[in-house]
Amino acid sequence: MSEIDEIVGEFLVESYENLDAYDEDLLALERDPADREVIGSIFRTIHTVKGTSGFFGFNALESLAHVAENLLGRLRAGELDVTEEIASALLATGDAIRRMLGEIERTGEEGTEDVTALADQLGRLQADDPASGEAEAPAVDASAVADVDTSTPDDTSPADDDTGDDHGPRLGDLLVERGDVDAEDVSFAALEQDFGDPRRLGEILVDDGKASEEAVASAVEAQVDNGQRSVADTSIRVDVGLLDDLMNLVGELVLTRNQLVQLVSDDTEHELTGASQRLNLVTTELQEGVMKTRMQPIGNVWNKLPRVVRDLSLSCGKQVRLVMEGQETELDKTIIEAIKDPLTHLVRNAVDHGIELPEDRVAAGKSEEGQLVLRAFHEGGQVNIEIVDDGGGVDADRVRAKAVSSGIVTQDQATRLSDREAVNLIFSAGFSTSAEVTSVSGRGVGMDVVRTNIERIGGTVDVQTELGQGTSFKVKIPLTLAIVPALMVSSGDDRFAIPQLSLIELLRLDGDQAASAIELVHGVPVYRLRGRLLPIVDLSSQLGHERDRSGEAINIVVLHADGQSFGLIVDLIHDTEEIVVKPLGSHLKEATLFSGATILGDGRVALILDVLGIAQRARVVSESADRAMSTEVDEVATEHTERRTLLLVEVGDDRRAAIALADVQRLEEFRADAIEHAGGQEVVQYRDAILPLRRLGDLLGAGFVEPPEVLDVVVHRDEERSVGLVVGRILDIVEEDVDLDGGATGHGVFGSAVIQGRVTDVLDIQVLLGNDPGVM
Amino acid sequence: MNAIVIDDSRATQAILTRILEDLDYEVTCAGDGRQGLQVLDRTPGIELALVDWNMPVMNGLEFVRQVRADERFASLTIVMVTTEGDVGHMVEALDAGADEYAMKPFTAQVIREKLELVAAGT
Numbered sequence: 032m033s034e035i036d037e038i039v040g041e042f043l044v045e046s047y048e049n050l051d052a053y054d055e056d057l058l059a060l061e062r063d064p065a066d067r068e069v070i071g072s073i074f075r076t077i078h079t080v081k082g083t084s085g086f087f088g089f090n091a092l093e094s095l096a097h098v099a100e101n102l103l104g105r106l107r108a109g110e111l112d113v114t115e116e117i118a119s120a121l122l123a124t125g126d127a128i129r130r131m132l133g134e135i136e137r138t139g140e141e142g143t144e145d146v147t148a149l150a151d152q153l154g155r156l157q158a159d160d161p162a163s164g165e166a167e168a169p170a171v172d173a174s175a176v177a178d179v180d181t182s183t184p185d186d187t188s189p190a191d192d193d194t195g196d197d198h199g200p201r202l203g204d205l206l207v208e209r210g211d212v213d214a215e216d217v218s219f220a221a222l223e224q225d226f227g228d229p230r231r232l233g234e235i236l237v238d239d240g241k242a243s244e245e246a247v248a249s250a251v252e253a254q255v256d257n258g259q260r261s262v263a264d265t266s267i268r269v270d271v272g273l274l275d276d277l278m279n280l281v282g283e284l285v286l287t288r289n290q291l292v293q294l295v296s297d298d299t300e301h302e303l304t305g306a307s308q309r310l311n312l313v314t315t316e317l318q319e320g321v322m323k324t325r326m327q328p329i330g331n332v333w334n335k336l337p338r339v340v341r342d343l344s345l346s347c348g349k350q351v352r353l354v355m356e357g358q359e360t361e362l363d364k365t366i367i368e369a370i371k372d373p374l375t376h377l378v379r380n381a382v383d384h385g386i387e388l389p390e391d392r393v394a395a396g397k398s399e400e401g402q403l404v405l406r407a408f409h410e411g412g413q414v415n416i417e418i419v420d421d422g423g424g425v426d427a428d429r430v431r432a433k434a435v436s437s438g439i440v441t442q443d444q445a446t447r448l449s450d451r452e453a454v455n456l457i458f459s460a461g462f463s464t465s466a467e468v469t470s471v472s473g474r475g476v477g478m479d480v481v482r483t484n485i486e487r488i489g490g491t492v493d494v495q496t497e498l499g500q501g502t503s504f505k506v507k508i509p510l511t512l513a514i515v516p517a518l519m520v521s522s523g524d525d526r527f528a529i530p531q532l533s534l535i536e537l538l539r540l541d542g543d544q545a546a547s548a549i550e551l552v553h554g555v556p557v558y559r560l561r562g563r564l565l566p567i568v569d570l571s572s573q574l575g576h577e578r579d580r581s582g583e584a585i586n587i588v589v590l591h592a593d594g595q596s597f598g599l600i601v602d603l604i605h606d607t608e609e610i611v612v613k614p615l616g617s618h619l620k621e622a623t624l625f626s627g628a629t630i631l632g633d634g635r636v637a638l639i640l641d642v643l644g645i646a647q648r649a650r651v652v653s654e655s656a657d658r659a660m661s662t663e664v665d666e667v668a669t670e671h672t673e674r675r676t677l678l679l680v681e682v683g684d685d686r687r688a689a690i691a692l693a694d695v696q697r698l699e700e701f702r703a704d705a706i707e708h709a710g711g712q713e714v715v716q717y718r719d720a721i722l723p724l725r726r727l728g729d730l731l732g733a734g735f736v737e738p739p740e741v742l743d744v745v746v747h748r749d750e751e752r753s754v755g756l757v758v759g760r761i762l763d764i765v766e767e768d769v770d771l772d773g774g775a776t777g778h779g780v781f782g783s784a785v786i787q788g789r790v791t792d793v794l795d796i797q798v799l800l801g802n803d804p805g806v807m
Numbered sequence: 808m809n810a811i812v813i814d815d816s817r818a819t820q821a822i823l824t825r826i827l828e829d830l831d832y833e834v835t836c837a838g839d840g841r842q843g844l845q846v847l848d849r850t851p852g853i854e855l856a857l858v859d860w861n862m863p864v865m866n867g868l869e870f871v872r873q874v875r876a877d878e879r880f881a882s883l884t885i886v887m888v889t890t891e892g893d894v895g896h897m898v899e900a901l902d903a904g905a906d907e908y909a910m911k912p913f914t915a916q917v918i919r920e921k922l923e924l925v926a927a928g929t
Binding site for chain 1: 815816818822889890911912
């Protein structure tokens with residue numbers, strides 16, 4: 032049994048591999064129909080699927096491959112030309128085969144997908160005879176294929192496979208040799224087979240209670256190990272999990288090396304110094320070697336893109352030529368996985384929104400066919416990927432207008448932005464790229480998600496555009512995630528690592544300068560850096576240790592996150608170091624300040640700062656990028672706009688919420704000392720009754736805030752209950768076109784909207800209080 | 808007894824190997840005609856070759872022609888294995904020097920019968 036599974040497994044792996052090249056080859060064939068080599072490769076892929084699937088009795092798969100092969104045979108013989116329809120049908124065939132293979136992988140059966148329509152189409156296409164009607168031409172269509180299926184002889188009684196013989200590692204012999212069964216039992220079982228028992232030898236032995244299932248399974252496995260040897264084994268397949276383990280071990284080794292080198296540098300023993308230097312060298316080479324084993328060419332991701340571009344440009348009625356440069360550029364497997372979706376999105380976007388319709392291009396004096404260039408290269412220890420189109424470019428003024436109307440920036444801010452900065456607003460959350468949402472730009476996922484995903488792996492993305500000339504996206508990503516260069520800093524007694532990718536520059540303000548250099552604008556500390564306001568975050572206050580820095584020199588690390596720069600005040604700046612990134616345990620997942628941990632040369636643990644997390648926590652950038660991520664998952668969430676009157680309140684730690692005014696009965700202020708406790712609940716005497724109080728911050732999980740002397744309370748009353756919602760501060764009443772971005776961002780929240788330029792949760796009071804038994 | 812399976816599909820190699828092992832052959836595999844020739848060159852005593860038709864680098868037909876041009880392999884039994892079922896193909900393979908012709912998919916029994924036919928013919 033397991034041997035068959037193994038061969039089917041081989042069949043699946045092999046077919047998937049061949050199909051990877053299949054789409055690409057078909058597109059190449061469309062461009063150059065005379066390329067013999069390409070058509071040979073396409074033909075072989077289908078041919079192999081057909082030939083092998085017959086052995087397993089995957090008849091539907093075999094017949095589909097068979098009709099496709101007939102069509103390909105005529106193309107190969109030059110009897111037919113590749114038309115768009117033929118290419119599309121063959122691409123669809125590849126997809127159908129993939130689905131059937133997937134079904135086989137999951138269930139062991141080829142499934143019940145009906146591919147007759149496709150098979151008929153293929154049959155019709157190959158029968159379409161252009162003039163030279165050869166009567167003898169293989170007029171095989173889907174119905175004729177049925178003959179092939181039924182002719183599959185089924186006298187492969189699996190029995191003969193295992194009949195004990197005097198040669199080779201037969202199952203029976205193996206079992207006898209291992210002492211698992213008696214020789215007589217095997218002979219008897221073989222005899223039963225000779226008398227027509229269809230069971231396999233192992234099955235008979237197990238059924239008769241002569242051998243245990245485990246013994247048979249293990250013997251079958253041993254039998255396979257003795258199987259065929261293939262020549263020309265220049266490469267081997269290695270489990271990715273094993274490579275991950277190796278990478279971890281090398282990481283540990285690098286740490287130990289760092290410790291040893293540091294210890295030895297304090298020492299004067301020459302021999303030890305020599306040995307540690309060699310260890311240093313070897314470790315570095317080993318690290319590079321192991322990292323190389325995990326490298327894959329970026330072409331592995333790109334080879335899906337020609338198909339995407341073809342299908343998309345056909346459906347938009349555009350002509351796009353895709354040019355790929357630097358396909359062999361290698362990067363870590365985990366990164367390849369992570370950039371797949373963002374890259375695909377950027378490419379789709381370029382075809383959908385970047386490149387113009389043929390007639391518009393001609394009117395603009397360009398060739399009908401647009402060009403989309405993908406370029407990858409290594410530079411400065413990073414991988415650079417560029418996606419360049421020669422389309423219409425992005426109109427900075429339109430982006431400004433859109434950004435203002437979406438509430439991302441104010442009119443005032445928008446006019447002050449340079450064109451380049453304005454164009455980069457397309458990466459903001461809530462910025463929809465096109466007025467009409469087309470089917471192709473996809474699932475309502477914006478460019479903000481592209482940026483969030485790229486930054487999540489420590490990368491950056493930048494856009495440059497020239498109106499009428501085209502747009503270029505530049506993505507920079509690290510080669511690997513496992514070992515990164517980082518700047519070490521201190522806050523108090525603790526050391527922290529800041530990944531160098533986020534680092535822009537270091538500033539030091541001397542004591543007298545420091546006092547006046549940092550100002551407060553709207554309550555936010557900022558520093559004027561070369562005429563621009565740089566928001567300042569103090570690491571120690573983020574860590575919960577307020578520190579008085581008056582009179583001291585101040586060290587600022589300038590970082591970028593989410594397209595925004597900010598300064599992080601630290602106590603001390605140390606050296607840069609290669610650190611090995613260790614993930615944090617799941618119980619620390621909520622600690623948004625840190626992205627991981629590492630072990631330093633002296634053996635101490637240092638936490639790695641999550642630059643984006645700090646920026647969000649300190650509200651230097653909005654958290655909405657993350658929200659957009661969650662709505663991506665929740666695709667069904669509908670977008671609806673409605674004009675509503677809303678009460679704006681501040682909740683807990685500077686978070687904003689909006690309550691429909693219809694849900695508000697009164698606004699009240701209660702002194703903190705008027706609060707009484709009844710049944711473990713906070714209540715207050717109100718209009719000759721007891722009004723239960725609920726802290727909105729607690730309900731929303733926004734964190735506990737020390738209650739002030741006077742509480743702002745929103746009184747809500749409906750048929751069933753009345754309750755006082757304690758809010759941080761009542762801010763305003765606004766009438767807004769609420770454009771809910773949909774998706775339940777939390778229980779009792781309709782969704783979030785941008786109101787007065789801030790992300791605001793719009794509350795669903797009914798749900799929020801829904802099951803609260805304490806509320807009367 | 809020794810045999811060689813020449814096929815560019817690893818899955819087919821595994822299947823054919825199993826079938827031949829059921830007929831008590833020791834099996835070596837090769838991925839195309841050229842590799843097949845190399846294996847024959849290095850490994851004396853191979854009596855039977857199951858050869859796929861459609862392969863990259865060197866296809867099965869070319870392999871058969873080259874083997875038949877070499878005196879050393881005069882006693883090698885060659886069975887062409889393919890999915891092309893029409894008579895033209897069959898004749899072409901036999902003309903080139905193949906002894907028999909088997910259409911995928913097949914069982915050990917089919918190969919056994921083919922080999923008996925070959926043995927009876929000589």
